[in-house]
Amino acid sequence: MRSIRISTPAAAFLAAAALLFALGGPASEAAFGTHEASAASEQNVAEEGSPYISTHLYFGTGRHNGNPPITEEEFMKFVADVITPRFPSGLTLQEARGQWRDKEGDINRERSYELTVMYPVREAHARNADIEYIRGLYCKTWELESVGRADVRAQVDF
Template identity: 50%
Template sequence: MPPKPPALLRLAVLAVSTALLGAAAPAAPAHSPASRPPQLAHGSPYVETSLFFGTARPDGGPAVTDRQFRAFVDQVVTPRFPGGLTVQEGYGQYRDAHGIIERERSYELTLFYPASRARPNDPKIELIRAAYTERFAQESVARVDDRARVDF
């Protein structure tokens, strides 16, 4: 009976065998389902716009209250986007125009609208941003746009 190879040698042979078997497997063709990103089965092309509203006033005045923000949404946002929206409370920070890091309570407002109606610098959204900065003495309202597939 021949002597058994040392355990380390057996492990090396196993590793090489496994690597060679993997190398022999054919690559997935470019048109195969495995090579494409998953697609949503439902939904239509929409744009998701998130607006970020700070509540601290750069001039040191009183912070924007929940009641003031809700009134702003009712008076300025809802008439322009009556189909619906989402508001979430948050806490954030940013570096202001003077280089100072400001920490403040904030709101994130999310809008979904059909991609076919999306326009660069949409006047309805830009009006919301301008109205908030003017009404509450803010430096800016951040805006993020992203593509989405939405199904209601």
């Protein structure tokens, strides 16, 4: 059997013709993800919602020096008394299982909570002070090393 070699321009033409035949007409730019179609798609996404920051705080409940873990009741009181007044518009709280390495190098596994608060980017400076107050008070109250923090930019719509 004899092989036929097709030049690159001819191969491109044949592929386009086959696609045109298969689709029954001209293919849209959106189907191929052209720059114009991608830009229009990104523009639509960018217009939805407003720029926010989503802050995630990670609260462990294990304590040092043989002290009992922070109970659910103690933690929920902290949420009600300290966190809610600073974020009255809303928050999300999830119970979790966490682990982390402490300053002595030990791995600690504990029941934990992930708190998520979202706020407009324009409020970031003021909210940072609230978040750092919450983190500091939690550590001071139960003699803990840290509360984890992660900030993520997001487009948010309610």
